[in-house]
Amino acid sequence: MRIHTGIKPDECVECGKKFTHSNSLQAHMRIHSGIKPYECVECGKRFTQSSNLQKHMRIHSGIKPYECVECGKKFTQSSNLKAHMKIHSGIKSNQCIVCEKTFTLSGELQRHMRIHTEMKPYECVECRKTFTQSSSLQIHMKIHSGIKLYECGECGKQCTQSGNLKAHMRIHSGMKPYECVECGKTFTQSTNLQTHMRIHSGMKPHECVECGKQFTQSSNLQTHMRIHSGMKPYECVVCGKQFTLSGNLQTHMRIHSGFKPYKCVECGKTFTQSSSQQRHMRIHSGIKPYE
Structure with a gap:
């Protein structure tokens, strides 16, 4: 009858919480004493109340008796279902x-x-x-x-x-869902878009401690630091010459292979580097930048 009358004669001497039954008070007192007499036979985790152990056992058994009527998702505890239902209600309190x-x-x-x-x-x-x-x-x-x-x-x-x-699968599918609002360029990952936006904003958060030069990406700073450290990790397997950038090594390898991908549209002469082609074009254009 105490449930209906609201009478709670049993009070905790530690925190003042009241209970309708003495056995509920005894179970509550284990919170203060730290006594956990109920142990899981599967993982050894201990609990103050047998009901908590029963709920925990559902993790091992896979039993999820509480089901969402909206989406069918199941839960081990009713409290988890109640929390989940807020997603469907849209309430964000x-x-x-x-x-x-x-x-x-x-x-x-x-x-x-x-x-x-x-x-x-x-x-x-x-x-x-x-x-x-x-x-x-x-x-x-x-x-x-x-x-x-x-x-x-x-x-x-x-x-x-x-x-x-x-994110990796987008390489194969060609999907680029992240688009720059400034220039329309698209990216496979949101992080790549964030890095790209620094080009438009002018933000360069990565600064060289040696010379103060700033960069939009940390990878560019790391590459730049090789100038100060003298590190040249890319070595030519033919002549042993070393380079700070892999791109410079690739350009250098054309000397050994004879590959000249840059062609003059006027006379057909070919070059290993685009910069050499641009300098050559001045012959045909008559431009003399150095007077």
């Missing part, structure tokens, strides 16, 4: 106080807030890189483990993430 972005779940808002606070509580034990979400850390760990579960059916390339495989 959790709003960020910084940027006013709204979310359906409070957990999503909490994860989002780490963007503003720059809090990254999940750290990789291998390289100490930190992440805002545990799922991002789990994905990152595949880099260290070498596990690549996702394989391209076209060329056999393997990827650590399903998203990377999807």
Whole structure:
């Protein structure tokens, strides 16, 4: 009858929470004492209440008794189904106080807030890189483990993430869904579009610590740094000459192969480099830039 009357005579001495039955109070007290008498026989995880253990066992058994009437998705717990139903209702009652972005779940808002606070509580034990979400850390760990579960059916390339495989498949399909609003150029990946936009904005976030020259991409900065370090990783297999850029090595190899892809449209003379062809064209045009 206490359920109907609302009477809760049993009170927790630690936090003041009240209960209708003494056994409910006893179960609650395990939160404060840390006692977890119910253990999972599959993974050893322990719980304060037998009901929580029963819910947990569904992870191992695969039983998902709670089904969404909208899309048919199933869940192990009723609370997860309730949270999921907010997606269909469109209700986003959790709003960020910084940027006013709204979310359906409070957990999503909490994860989002780490963007503003720059809090990254999940750290990789291998390289100490930190992440805002545990799922991002789990994905990152595949880099260290070498596990690549996702394989391209076209060329056999393997990827650590399903998203990377999807992006890679666009190479084969030719799909470029990301378009620049300034010039209309399209890209297979959103990150490539973001990098490209720096051409229009003039943003060059990557600066050389030696000379102060700035670049739109980190890869261009890394290549530039070879000028200061003197590193020339690309070596000609014929004469042993070394180069800072792979493109310079490719151009140099034409000397040995005799390949001259640049042809003068006036007299038919061929050249190994486009710059040599351009200089030659001055003979026909009569342009003398150096007076």
